[in-house]
Structure formats: C-alpha cells, structure tokens
Amino acid sequence: MANDKILVTRSSMPDFDEYVEEIRDIWDSRWLTNMGIKHQTLQKELCQYLKTENTELFTNGHMAIELSLAAFDLQGEVITTPFTFVSTTQAIVRNGLKPVFCDIDPVTYTMDPTKIEALITDKTCAILPVHVYGNICHVEEIEEIAKKHGLKVIYDAAHTFGVEYKGRGIGTYGDASCFSFHATKVFHTIEGGAVTYKDDIKDTFGTKLNYMKDFGICDEDNITEIGPNAKFNEFCAAMGLCNLRHVDGEIEKRRHVVERYRENLSGIPGITVNQPQKDVKPNYAYFPVIFNEEILGIDRNQIKDILAGHGINARKYFYPLTNSVACYKGQYDPEDTPVALQMSKRVLTLPLFADLALSDVDRICNIIKEAVK
Numbered sequence: 172m173a174n175d176k177i178l179v180t181r182s183s184m185p186d187f188d189e190y191v192e193e194i195r196d197i198w199d200s201r202w203l204t205n206m207g208i209k210h211q212t213l214q215k216e217l218c219q220y221l222k223t224e225n226t227e228l229f230t231n232g233h234m235a236i237e238l239s240l241a242a243f244d245l246q247g248e249v250i251t252t253p254f255t256f257v258s259t260t261q262a263i264v265r266n267g268l269k270p271v272f273c274d275i276d277p278v279t280y281t282m283d284p285t286k287i288e289a290l291i292t293d294k295t296c297a298i299l300p301v302h303v304y305g306n307i308c309h310v311e312e313i314e315e316i317a318k319k320h321g322l323k324v325i326y327d328a329a330h331t332f333g334v335e336y337k338g339r340g341i342g343t344y345g346d347a348s349c350f351s352f353h354a355t356k357v358f359h360t361i362e363g364g365a366v367t368y369k370d371d372i373k374d375t376f377g378t379k380l381n382y383m384k385d386f387g388i389c390d391e392d393n394i395t396e397i398g399p400n401a402k403f404n405e406f407c408a409a410m411g412l413c414n415l416r417h418v419d420g421e422i423e424k425r426r427h428v429v430e431r432y433r434e435n436l437s438g439i440p441g442i443t444v445n446q447p448q449k450d451v452k453p454n455y456a457y458f459p460v461i462f463n464e465e466i467l468g469i470d471r472n473q474i475k476d477i478l479a480g481h482g483i484n485a486r487k488y489f490y491p492l493t494n495s496v497a498c499y500k501g502q503y504d505p506e507d508t509p510v511a512l513q514m515s516k517r518v519l520t521l522p523l524f525a526d527l528a529l530s531d532v533d534r535i536c537n538i539i540k541e542a543v544k
C-alpha cells in the first residue's frame with residue numbers, strides 16, 4: 172500500500188445497498204426532479220442539522236451564490252475576498268456587479284474586518300466574505316460594519332457545512348449563506364448546494380429565490396423573474412439523505428487526521444499549520460499549511476513537487492488569487508491584497524478525507540520534514 176497514490180480528497184459514500192434502498196421510491200413515484208419528496212425531506216433534515224430556519228436547495232453551490240445575489244436585487248459594488256475558489260468572484264461579476272477586493276487576515280485566511288470600511292463607497296451594496304477551509308469569518312465585526320452602512324452580507328459557506336459558532340449554525344450569520352454539496356466537500360450530494368436564511372425574509376428573498384431557480388416561474392400563468400434552471404434532483408437528494416446519516420462520523424474521522432497533522436508539523440520554524448478557532452465547532456474541511464520559503468530555503472512549489480514524486484497530491488488551494496486570473500486580466504491588482512497574495516504563494520492544502528490512514532499522514536509529514544531539513 173505504501174506506494175499507492177494519495178489524492179488530495181476522496182468522496183465519502185454510503186454503502187451501495189443503502190443508496191439503492193433510498194432511491195427505490197423514486198421508481199415508484201416517477202418523480203425525478205422539481206422539488207419532490209426526497210428534496211423536501213432533505214430540506215427539512217438540513218434545517219435541523221444546520222440549525223437554520225430556511226434551507227433552499229440548488230443544483231450546485233455556485234448557483235446558490237449567484238441566485239442569492241440576484242434575489243437581493245443588488246446593484247453596484249460588492250466587497251469580497253480574492254482568496255477563494257473562483258466561483259465566488261464569477262457569481263458577483265455574472266450578476267453585473269463589481270467585485271472590490273479586501274485583503275485577508277493571515278491567521279484565518281478570511282476577510283480582514285479592519286480593512287473593509289476603507290473600501291466602502293456610495294456604490295457599495297453588499298459584502299460577500301468566504302469562510303475559508305472551514306475557518307469562519309469575523310462574523311461579529313462584519314455584522315457591525317454592515318449594519319452601520321446598510322449593507323447586505325452574503326456568506327460563501329461552501330467550506331463550512333456543520334460548523335457552529337457560539338452554538339449557532341454558521342448559516343444563521345449574515346443575510347444569507349451559501350453552501351456547496353459538491354462531491355469533494357465534507358457533506359455532498361454528488362452535485363448540489365443550498366442557501367440558508369432567516370424567516371423574516373422568507374416572503375421576499377425566499378420566494379424570489381425559489382422562482383429564480385426555476386426559470387423565474389411563479390405559477391402556471393406567471394413568470395415574474397428572469398431566471399435560469401438551478402433545480403436540485405431526487406437522486407442527488409437521496410445521496411444527501413444517506414450521507415447526512417454518516418456525516419458526524421466522517422467529521423470525527425477527519426478530526427483524527429487533522430490532529431495527527433498538527434502533532435507532526437507543529438513547532439517547525441517556517442511551517443505554519445491551521446489552528447482551531449475559539450467558540451467554533453469545526454468540520455475539519457481542509458488542512459492548509461503555509462511554507463515560508465525565506466526561513467525554509469525551499470518553496471511551496473518545490474514541496475508540492477517532492478510530494479508528487481511520492482505519489483502524494485497536495486493542492487495550491489487557493490492559487491492564483493481570483494483578482495489575478497486571466498478572465499479579469501488588467502482589471503484588478505493583486506498587489507492591493509498583499510497578505511492574500513503572499514498566502515497564495517505559500518499555501519498547500521494537504522490530503523484530507525475521512526478514510527485517510529494515520530500512517531499515511533505520518534508518511535506525508537515525514538516527506539515534508541525531510542524536504543525542509
């Protein structure tokens with residue numbers, strides 16, 4: 172086994188028979204998509220698990236973000252982070268909104284709340300922060316700023332399924348939170364996503380969001396919104412129902428992996444490992460490590476290559492910054508977000524999934540330790 176390839180992630184799956192049993196009713200009902208029974212059941216169960224009042228399901232996490240922005244009728248500028256998966260920025264731009272990039276704090280990798288207010292103009296309509304790697308944003312500071320300036324807050328919560336802060340589901344912070352249930356995430360439905368929000372905007376935002384994901388159709392005779400198709404199907408819902416039964420166990424297994432990484436890699440000058448956050452119930456989504464080439468004499472890319480030479484797939488996640496990708500060439504300057512720029516050059520996320528053997532974690536860490544000696 173020692174020389175088998177280790178990928179950076181590996182999807183959790185239920186037993187084959189459990190899934191087959193779950194999809195049996197779909198053959199009876201012949202109801203395959205458009206908010207069927209599996210969809211409704213998963214929706215209810217997710218409200219409980221995520222401790223949220225409302226959870227709407229989508230075909231993927233990206234459409235959850237894109238349609239949330241649309242359903243709030245936003246116009247102008249959105250303050251966001253470049254240290255994210257490109258989906259976040261694409262969702263802003265595809266809504267005709269202008270992203271304004273805020274730098275990150277070097278400990279949590281999330282938006283630095285002390286740098287937000289300087290970016291607010293009379294065109295600013297919203298803040299779109301990202302809970303990165305499972306680390307939560309400075310939600311209280313962000314809420315205060317948003318309140319003071321009358322801005323909406325929409326979180327990209329793709330990495331924070333099941334995370335809680337001070338006993339509250341992370342999806343209850345801000346005006347809306349968008350989760351991804353992509354196959355690579357802690358909880359998945361093959362492809363899928365969700366938006367969570369509170370009851371006080373159910374009739375306005377919630378209603379519009381649901382029309383929007385179904386071509387803007389309001390009822391048989393009325394199409395009131397301009398919308399794409401972002402509906403969630405019954406087979407994906409069935410996968411979600413199965414995975415939700417096991418997700419706590421999966422997170423517990425991830426905890427062991429993360430703790431083993433921390434034991435192995437803590438205290439090495441030039442290496443910084445992701446730390447637990449106070450008052451947060453974590454989900455151990457990713458394990459980012461920062462390699463400081465000035466101290467180590469070897470850089471992130473070289474370490475990535477050495478690991479690859481041993482069949483171990485680590486990822487430059489997030490690199491490049493979204494304010495430096497080719498489709499936005501010349502529009503933004505990554506030097507405006509220097510902390511994010513430096514982190515993007517130094518970070519590697521190491522393999523992390525529930526079934527990763529602790530002996531493999533040790534092997535990965537030994538290769539790294541040898542490389543930086």
Ligand SMILES: *Cc1c(COP(=O)(O)O)cnc(C)c1O
Nearest residue numbers: 231232233256258329351352353
């Ligand atoms: C996965 C992810 C998305 C997009 O979700 P999909 O379900 O793949 O569409 C958006 N933002 C972040 C930070 C992600 O990791």
